[in-house]
Amino acid sequence: MGVATSSMAAKFAFFPPNPPSYTILVDEETGKLRLSSDTLHQRYNVDVLRLCTKKGNEIVAMYAKNPSASLTVLYSHGNAADIGQMYHIFTELSLHLNVNLMGYDYSGYGQSSGKPSEQDTYADIEAAFKCLEETYGVKEEDIILYGQSLGSGPALELATCLPELRAVILHSPILSGLRVMHPIKKTFWFDIYKNIDKIPLVNCPVLVIHGTEDEVVNFSHGKQLWELCKEKYEPLWLKGGNHCNLELYPEYLKHLKKFICAIEKLQPRLRNVSAQSTDQPEQPLNTAEHNAEKPRPSTDHKEKARPSIGHREKSRLSTDSREKARASTDRRERARKSIDRMGKARNSTDQPEKARNSFDRLGDMVRSVGLCNVDCLKQTAAEA
Structure with a gap:
């Protein structure tokens, strides 16, 4: 019964465009693959690839290169779309966010072989990630996973397996497959894309973007996922936004730019600070132990240097003279301190x-x- 329910959920969950929005041609001059469509304008900085997955399928991916980029976005698109429809969005995001961007089609989507399923999408994103590492030499710590709608499932699945991942972006994400249809409070074993259980396992910054009037995936999905994040980043709740038009809001691109800038410039610094903070407790302990040992030699010295009574009298007289000199010095010190306190009080008013x-x-x-x-x-x- 459970297997049948899972199969039914899978059938209702995936809606690949039929027919696909593009075909694949081989460029006669270069021998490279390219996407062909009536609406596509080819760009020289985009590679088209065929990738083999561990499930035995061959998926199609595109890689938009930005020569000045230091970060790479691996984008998992939403349902009822393929990379032919997403081509312009991918290239524009690569340009305006100053990132490299890889998008890919799930098994059974576009010109990718096979049939879509939850496990196949996990194998698909794994193949795309492997391509970034092996073909383009991208390091794990320089990758940002972007999951839109259904794509939040494979994105979060991969994020839980990558301890050095730079960041995650969730765009109109789902809590789970069944929760899209009904607001259940318990996770059933036959549910698909159990994002609600995976998000607490992600150890990098997470940005959540969701429209408040989303008619497909309720706004509560994005809000609850953000609340469950370990490392929350300021979310973007687009008032009046629905499931398919968030890219049209000016705040969308502005907020993404801010996030990418923060991740690019501040994240390495934050990692260094956190590494130093773990070492901080050891320093006070060592200092305290070091200070605790210091008084011992002085007490030992006093024990050894007990003089005779006559000698102590002479010492007392010399001590009295030193006390008088110290008293006059203390008076001068008090006067100087009072002046310093007045200066400090004046300086404190300048701090705000x-x-x-x-x-x-x-x-x-x-x-x-x-x-x-x-x-x-x-x-x-x-x-x-």
């Missing part, structure tokens, strides 16, 4: 102004790269 100026400089830096206004960020974070 310095903090305000540094925040303004940060705002100027953010604005200069055209990402987002700092005041806008504060408002968005408060609403979230």
Whole structure:
């Protein structure tokens, strides 16, 4: 019964475009593969590949190269789409986000062989990831997984297996297959794409994007997944957005740019800070032990240096003279300290102004790269 239910869920879950939106041709001059369609305008910086999966299928992938990129996005598209329909979106994202981008068709989608199933999509994204590593030399820590709608399933499955992954982007994601149809509270073993159980296992920053008026996957899916993230990034809840039009909102590209910039520039620094923070507790312990040992020699020295009574009297007289000199020194020290305290009090009134100026400089830096206004960020974070 369970196998039958799982098969039924799989049949209802996958809707590959029929017919596919593209065909594959071989360029006579270069011998390279290219996508052919009435709506496609070929770009010189896009590779088309056929990849073999461990399930025995041959899937089609495209790789948009950006010569100035340091990060690579592996994009798992949504249902009822193929890379022919996504071609322009992929190339535009590669250009505007300054990233390399690989998109691929699931088994049974586009010109990929086989039939779609949950396990096949896992093998499909694994083949695409392997291609990035072996063919293009992309490192795991430089890859961002992007999962849209149904694509959130294979994206999160792979993310749980990659400890050094840079980041994850979830676009209109699902909690699970059955939860799209009914808001169940328990995960059944025959359910597919159990993202609700996998998201807590992801150890990298996660950005969630969802429309508040999504008529296919309820907005609550994205919100709950974001709440379950270990390392949350400021989400993007697009008011009035539905399942298929989020790319039309100006905030969509702006927020993605901000996320990519943060991941590219801040993530390595954050990793170093976290590594240092784990070593911090050892330093105070060592310092405390070192300080605890110091008084012992001085007490031993006092024990050894017990003088005679007469000698102690002479020492007391010399000590009294030293005390008088110290008293006069202390009076001068107190006067200097009182002046210093007045100066410090005056300086403390300047601290808020310095903090305000540094925040303004940060705002100027953010604005200069055209990402987002700092005041806008504060408002968005408060609403979230």
